[in-house]
Amino acid sequence: MGVKGEHLQIGYGDHVVVDDLDICISKNKITSIIGPNGSGKSTVLKSLTRLLRYQKGTVSIDGRDLRDFGPKELARRVGVLPQIHSAPADFRVKELVGYGRMPYQGLFSRLTPEDERIVENALKATGTYHLRDKSIHEISGGETQRVWIATVLTQQPEILFLDEPTTYLDIGHQLETMRMVKKLNQETGVGVVMVLHDLSHALEVSDHIVVIKDGKKYSEGPPCEVITSKMLREVYHVSGTIVHIPGRTKPVIAFGELG
Numbered sequence: 001m002g003v004k005g006e007h008l009q010i011g012y013g014d015h016v017v018v019d020d021l022d023i024c025i026s027k028n029k030i031t032s033i034i035g036p037n038g039s040g041k042s043t044v045l046k047s048l049t050r051l052l053r054y055q056k057g058t059v060s061i062d063g064r065d066l067r068d069f070g071p072k073e074l075a076r077r078v079g080v081l082p083q084i085h086s087a088p089a090d091f092r093v094k095e096l097v098g099y100g101r102m103p104y105q106g107l108f109s110r111l112t113p114e115d116e117r118i119v120e121n122a123l124k125a126t127g128t129y130h131l132r133d134k135s136i137h138e139i140s141g142g143e144t145q146r147v148w149i150a151t152v153l154t155q156q157p158e159i160l161f162l163d164e165p166t167t168y169l170d171i172g173h174q175l176e177t178m179r180m181v182k183k184l185n186q187e188t189g190v191g192v193v194m195v196l197h198d199l200s201h202a203l204e205v206s207d208h209i210v211v212i213k214d215g216k217k218y219s220e221g222p223p224c225e226v227i228t229s230k231m232l233r234e235v236y237h238v239s240g241t242i243v244h245i246p247g248r249t250k251p252v253i254a255f256g257e258l259g
């Protein structure tokens with residue numbers, strides 16, 4: 001399975017933000033979308049998940065137009081974690097995570113024992129099982145982010161779409177979230193598409209990177225081919241060197257000194 005967007009033109013009203021974009025996303029892989037502020041990353045993610053209507057072009061899953069999917073079927077195939085999310089104050093963690101089962105339920109039906117098992121597995125996979133009886137407002141920012149990822153996981157989607165999953169997290173929780181995403185991808189085979197700002201994270205966890213600049217695709221490919229000094233200069237207007245450190249499998253980015 002894959003998501004393919006062909007010659008997309010996406011925008012808000014008459015304002016075209018992304019033009020003529022071609023993007024191909026594969027199942028089982030981690031794809032990161034990177035680019036400067038306002039370049040159109042979230043807009044692309046929203047159109048790939050039908051949160052935003054595209055003006056021209058097609059988005060298809062397994063060759064089938066996204067517009068042909070009913071909401072429940074779409075929710076079973078793609079799970080979306082938007083940049084901003086909120087839950088009512090009186091929700092307990094396990095209730096929120098249980099909501100991920102909605103695409104599989106009838107009107108007014110309760111969680112089945114099988115649903116409960118899936119919720120429990122999602123809580124365990126995201127390291128939030130011990131928080132299950134806490135109110136969603138009693139837990140930290142990093143824990144909240146993991147709980148939201150658990151909620152999306154209970155949908156058992158084929159592809160997870162995460163918009164800046166490490167925003168507001170300290171470095172420890174950022175790395176923990178990235179590690180968890182990688183582990184989920186490796187252990188469950190779920191495909192992941194993430195908008196990321198941190199290029200080091202993108203370099204470290206992605207199989208494939210798409211660079212967006214001014215609403216157009218600048219480049220795409222394996223991390224080491226895409227994250228280069230030239231790209232940093234042309235897309236982000238910063239100087240940086242890609243450094244290989246003995247003992248590390250992936251290189252790191254050394255940005256120019258601030259002065």
Ligand SMILES: Nc1ncnc2c1ncn2[C@@H]1O[C@H](COP(=O)(O)OP(=O)(O)OP(=O)(O)O)[C@@H](O)[C@H]1O
Nearest residue numbers: 012015017035036037038039040041042043044195
């Ligand atoms: N709801 C909206 N209505 C109108 N214009 C919008 C809306 N959301 C975003 N835009 C505009 O679309 C452009 C791309 O925004 P988008 O959020 O996709 O960028 P981004 O690359 O994700 O940025 P960031 O890194 O800052 O989150 C920006 O110029 C933004 O102002």
